[in-house]
Amino acid sequence: MLDHVGFAVSDYPASKAFYEKALAPLGIGVIMEVTPEMTGSVSYCGFGAGKPDFWIGEGKSLQAPLHVAFAASSRALVDAFYEAAIAAGGKDNGGPGLRPQYHENYYGAFVLDPDGHNIEAVCHLPE
Numbered sequence: 001m002l003d004h005v006g007f008a009v010s011d012y013p014a015s016k017a018f019y020e021k022a023l024a025p026l027g028i029g030v031i032m033e034v035t036p037e038m039t040g041s042v043s044y045c046g047f048g049a050g051k052p053d054f055w056i057g058e059g060k061s062l063q064a065p066l067h068v069a070f071a072a073s074s075r076a077l078v079d080a081f082y083e084a085a086i087a088a089g090g091k092d093n094g095g096p097g098l099r100p101q102y103h104e105n106y107y108g109a110f111v112l113d114p115d116g117h118n119i120e121a122v123c124h125l126p127e
Contacts, residue, residue, distance in 0.1 A: 004052060006044070008059030008116075009068060014089075014114050015056050016045050021088035022111065023047055025080035026070055027120060028054070061115045069120040075107045081121035082109035095119055 009015035021029060031052040034044040042059060046052025054068070072078045080098045086092065094110035102108075108122040 002053075004046070004055060005068070006046075006057060007062055009056045009113075010061040010115050012043055012045075012056070012058040015074070018085070018088045018090065018114055019045075019047060019054075022055075022085035022090060022113075022119065023070065025077055025084050026072055028046065028070065042075030049077060062114065062117070065112075065116050065118055067118040067120065069108070069122050072121045072123045075123050075127060078107055078109050078121045078123050082111060085109075085111040085119065090119070 016030075027049045028033070028047050029049070030045055030047040031050075036043055038067045042057055044057035045054055047054045070081070072081060075096070082096050090111035090113060093112045096109040097107065099106040099108055103124070105124055105126045106122065110118055110119050110120045113119050116122065
């Protein structure tokens with residue numbers, strides 16, 4: 001349904017570095033970077049696997065926390081995302097595990113990014 005989503009972050013270099021490391025286990029990386037020379041003002045970076053679906057950019061960070069969930073094709077990738085995100089400086093917001101309150105196979109992990117946004121990796125498949 002959505003083509004892409006983006007939001008401003010308070011520290012672009014720190015957030016870019018965090019997302020590069022945290023999303024790498026999911027096969028998601030930087031697809032495109034737009035520089036201030038190109039925009040006439042600020043930098044933007046698009047992450048994806050084939051096309052940029054997830055964008056961050058310089059600016060004033062959102063006041064309320066945002067929740068973004070990335071699909072993982074296995075529970076092992078959810079675990080790898082969590083470990084990479086924590087190693088990249090993310091804060092634990094719910095370690096890898098089943099969340100049967102959503103459905104019996106919902107396996108997710110939650111980490112707070114540098115701005116406090118709730119970033120999740122989730123697998124909906126049975127083990």
